[in-house]
Amino acid sequence: MSRKQAGRLDRAVAAFRAGEPVLIHDFADREGETDIVYPADAVAPADVARMRNDAGGLVCLALSDAVAEAVGLPFLEDALSHPATGDHDLAYDDRSSFSLPVNHRDTFTGITDEDRARTIGELASMADAVEAGVEYGPDEFAAEFRSPGHVHVLRGAPGGIADRVGHTELGLALAAEAGRPPAVVVCEMLDDGSGAALPPDAAREYARRHDVPYVEGSELVEALR
Template sequence: MLDFNTIEEVVEDLQNGRMVVLVDECEAVGEGVLVMLAEQATATSVNFMTRCASSPPVVAASRKHLKALELHLQVSKAHEPMDASIMVSVNARAIAGTGVSAQDRAATIRKLADPDSVPEDFVQPGHVTPLQAQPGGVLRRAGHTEASVDLAQMADCQPVALIAAILDEAGALADASYLLDFAREHDLKITTIHDLIAHRRRTEKLIRLEAQSPMPTRYGEFTAYAYRSLVDDNPYLALVYGEVADGRDTLVRMHSGCLTGDALGSLLCDCGEQLAQSMQLIAAEGRGVIVYIQHHEGRGIGILHKLKAYELQQQQGLDTIEANHALGHPMDSRDYGIGAQVLYDLGLRRVRFLTNNPKKRVGLDAYGLTVVEQVPIEAAPNPHNIRYLTTKRDKMGHALLLKRPAAEDENHAKSA
């Protein structure tokens, strides 16, 4: 789209001390933020962000940088919005005022970006809130926090950025049209997270192929490709059936590992049945890929915490989301950016996505993949998992019809 600037143009403006506008979607209502390098913050820039964006600026920084300053999460991740990592607010110890003024905030922001700062340079709580970016940046999580830190690093500066959400006159999140007008009015460059992901995908690779071997299965002969993430060292296993690098639409299942469902035959979820159906469908089609993500166990909380969540569901009547929150975990902490890189590395470009979860496909086009179809994959509910499946449909937006076998006893479902 001609109205948006290139990543190179945006980085150049950041290096020259200017602000830029960063948008998460170029054609939809979505959040846009003002971004500048935190080390160049002044009272004037802080005041501009507050007045023109209509929201208080916050500091986005890498996990490593915030850890060195011994800054901690404000609340448990179970209660953080949109998987954000919000840290305890701070003031620079050296400021003379209360920390509220634009001058004081700018001093705190610059101190947060200073590579020579130490934990003793700050007091908590204060009036500047840091946000923690995920390692791997937008190739792991396509958020404004990660994107702004990525841009700061691409500008050869400290991994610390100053951002402020842009609101419209009604106080709502501005849409793309408003954001384009805002950028033109203030003579600011504007780009999208989509374009940043595409840029990084072209110039960086965060996976490494470790092994490749034929794998005969009861559904046919697949080829197993074992990848390792260079971000967190986690394995990603791709099971490939047939020729998938020919540019044609390809069936794909991004499967979160589930020891209890996949290997032990648990009836508390539908994971094992979805994996089996995926392999059957792909074998019948003659081509396709399953990316098996082992560390996604329990939507990212691990096998021990998943079993603790089961215990809470049985003893206290909590649903799967409530149990996660009770244990201090978010509803869903999975990300699929590295899995998307695996698919791209295998030569896929157009995918038919085997999933009931619409969130799995969000943002995949930025990784060079076009989702041409979402193919539902639904197992028949049983008395043990009907509540779990209902929760996924009603609270997580999964496309499930939950058609029950005619002979199934309704009383069992009510007591599950």
Template sequence: MQVNSVDELVSELRQGRMVVLVDDHTEDLNQGVVMLAAEHCDAGHVNFMARKARGLVCLALTEERCRQLDLPPMVDDAIGEKSNFTLSIEAAEGIDTGISAADRAHTIQVAVAPHAQPADIVQPGHIFPLTAVPGGVLTRAGHTEAATDYARLAGLLPAAVIADILTPEGTLAEGQALADFADAHELKIGSIADLIHFRLVNERTIERVREGAIQTAYGEFHLVAYREFNSGDIHLALTRGDIAPDQPTLVRVHAQSALRDLCHSHLDERPSWSMAKCLEAVAASERGVIVLLARDESPERLLDSIDMALGGTPAAVLSQPDIYTSVGLGSQILRDLGVGKIHLMGAPIKYNAISGFDLEVLDFVDP
């Protein structure tokens, strides 16, 4: 897929034009959205997104703006790719039914006004805000974060209107279908991967704070501790062997689980990588890296894990891997350690735009 540069997209957004935003340059499993800086959104743009893109019209906002508007999450302790939805909104005044393109554009302008207040909007409504995580695509390589990052780079409020692009048959457009859509409507295409590259030249959201050799039950590892600027969390990396970008490296980016890691529980029909299994596998390999992210296990997720371990019905929340808010963060750490080609200890899931971090997943290793 031929994509335009970050500078070209920024110029388009600055001039109030829509663009197509895709994950990467690849043609397969590459989903996209049409986006526009929220400040420039009018009824014509909303109508185009609803009739031509066909996806849900959403408003990507920063955490700060969501606090300013007192917008709570749609679901408490949500997990998964769509966990960043807030309650839907409507402008409190100046609209009719709320569903028309003009009404929705008005709601967007009210929400992104410089001095907007909670009283200016009501819930529920016909605009669906999404909260971008702090750090943007360097923390989470998603369309929400990319959209707000691009708007910010254009010198505008970091808020954007986005809509998934669907085919005439109603399925998510991918690869060539996205290129055809952009060509048919004379829209420039940009990628999250290129945006990550662009930001990494001058920005990072982590720093090394400690490192040295440690002894474990599986031998000696090199430990590197990273502090995350936005949250202050400390993340750990354990490495073995000489890490080089051109040499395949066994990798695990690990979110903690009390039952799996401390109690060593497991389900026969659902094998998974515990921390002990990861250490053992890396110790036996020529080179390997384990990244342990400081992500708290919510009470609901822990109870779901307990229910499953006790033979209960698997909860729907566990069907979505808890990876979406950690891809960018884990990728930054892997890039800093010199990792390039990866044998990934994990499920065969699409990881958005990791080529932007100069990473390539060669295959997935079954536990």
């Protein structure tokens, strides 16, 4: 890894450690997308609004495989029996990382910035507790969260970036390196003009303009695998 790449990685880790967002571009031959990624325990309503307005993709929360397993969160395709869930035929991966969409039970509709920030924060607290060894299983999860809801939960691959290199795993690897709970929020950045994924050059310009670290997925894999 070059000195310039190492500097980008150090800045991304430092931002995450401070509770600030990072832009992560995965791979040109994968999704080819840049996501804005937050440590979930630092997300406030204003951050949800930023993702809605500046990114425009789907606001999702990624949990580590160990946390998802502890609370019984399945891969969504395994939990549904409708024929549409049978063969995804994804061009960029073997399977989707989607699990259950949830709301915290103290939210109202679940879709407002305040409601989604509440659900995200409570999921992060749950993940932190599970990682610390607190006894917390499916029944405890169901007592706090209901499904369907408006925060889409993603389940990380068991081996993290050694198994899969989607934004789910890249974000979780960054959280682990920064000492944050195993819960991150990811949202795809879309181009207002074309409606397609925001091109990397435009994502880098956004990062420069807003003083947000930008890092390539390949750099994270090289440094953290």
